[in-house]
Amino acid sequence: MNIIMVSSECAPVSKVGGLADVVDGLGRELQNRGHTVSVILPKYDCMEAAEIIGLEVEMPDLWVPCYTQPIRCTIHKGIVHDLTCYFVDPQSDQKFFSRGVFYGQKDDAERFAFFNRAVLEFIFKADLKPDVIHCHDWQTGLIPVLLADVYSKLGMQNIRVCYTLHNIKHQGTAAPKALEMIGLNPKEYMRKDRLMDDSKPDYINLMKGGIIYSDSTNTVSPQYAWEIKNTDEGYGLEKILNDKDFKYQGILNGIDYDTWNPEKDTFISKKYGINTISDKEHNKQALREKLMISQDNKPIIAAVGRLDPQKGVHLIKHTLFYALENNCQFVLLGSSPDKEISEYFWHLKYYLNDNPNCHLEIGYDDALAHLIYAGADMIVVPSLFEPCGLTQLISMKYGTVPIVRKTGGLSDTVFDANSKEGKRQNGFMFNDFTYAGIEEALVRATGLWYKNPEAFKAIMINAMQCDYSWNYPSESYIKLYRTAMES
Secondary structure (H helix, E strand, C coil): CEEEEECCCECCCECCCHHHHHHHHHHHHHHHCCCEEEEEEECCCCCCHHHCEEEEEEEEEEEECCCCCCEEEEEEEEEECCEEEEEEEECCCCCCCCCCCCCCCCCHHHHHHHHHHHHHHHHHHHCCCCCEEEEECHHHCCHHHHHHHCHHHHCCCCCEEEEEECCCCCCCEECCHHHHHCCCCHHHHCCCCCCECCCCCCCEEHHHHHHHHCCEEEECCHHHHHHHHHCHHHCCCHHHHHHCHHHEEECCCCCCCCCCCCCCCCCCCCCCCHHHHHHHHHHHHHHHHHHCCCCCCCCEEEEEEECCHHHCHHHHHHHHHHHHHCCCEEEEEEECCCHHHHHHHHHHHHHCCCCCCEEEEECCCHHHHHHHHHHCCEEEECCCCCCCCCHHHHHHHCCCEEEEECCHHHHHHCCECCCCCHHHCCEEEECCCCHHHHHHHHHHHHHHHHHCHHHHHHHHHHHHHCCCCCHHHHHHHHHHHHHHHHC
């Protein structure tokens, strides 16, 4: 198959969250299985251009419709992690992707609407002939609409579109002018069975458009697929997901075991595997040395990732103080786009600066992340909701036991130590999004670490034996593509 992925992110060249890792990991796995895969991305001025090999101009003059005056784009081509990537670079006064940021602009909907039109114009003019266009999240939600109503009439009617929802909370609601901008008549789409937002009838919803117009829709774990269809975690899109249930499913994300693997990891102090799990202790010592915390016989509890309400930031804070009060150590690596949350954790960092049992690193450091996964004993992922979650998948590969809330992809991948899952027991789980909820799991996890080290080690080994690579998910996506092509 000839597969084109369209996304606003792809690791490592443009990465904000897990979406970037999915596009990179899935794309390379599909390519390894013999399919032709390319990725089309915006050419941000803030992307990691050094990660692109052989960047060159592929098409210097691509004129893309925009209101009554087309905008000239330059299409660049390069290799990122062995994947062929095309970069859309608009030459316009609007500077759509030359603002020093990926997201967070008042005209995000217009920026990505233009990107969608440019993508299809490039595919058409370059005669790329994909079998499938795989679109990701709201930023690409207008591609199925444009393909159905514009480009199918230009000879692209045999192309199928698969649409993946990575986080349904962010839907791309916008004023209808985003449609007018790229040559679509807003009056034709301001209907409940098309793009009209169900809760804001004066607005369009780009994610809703992607769901309705795509040939297949999926999200990134089976449990999350059920939750957003059957509970208010669908943020208003529950009805449309139920209406389109015949083409909707959940496919669990994978992770890249070439990057996240203690047997290969060049960032850690000493490589190890299941048969050399005792060498994990060297990384624990190295982590303590790097972060200047005391070398004591205590478990290290870690938190890695974005600090925002979805991730249970108040429960992360509670874990910190639980650790300090219960003969444990705590390490955090994370940052927050929310000013109030960021300031609070900076305050905590200064307040606890001299405490020998904790360290808070505000920001992101890839090398440190690897060492934390290798050196910590446990990691907390207390999310309010979690489409899939990569943190728990990575931590398990490193034998770092996850403590997670029972939601979304966390409940698809973590099996509680007290469950009847036997050798699948690979972590600790709690239900209630409360201090009492997470503390119950913390008590069980730290209690087992102290009272029954062999039982704790068995959970570590169970976790390391899990296969959450892209092997199985890629098979599901290939089946999804083939089903769409047969429709």
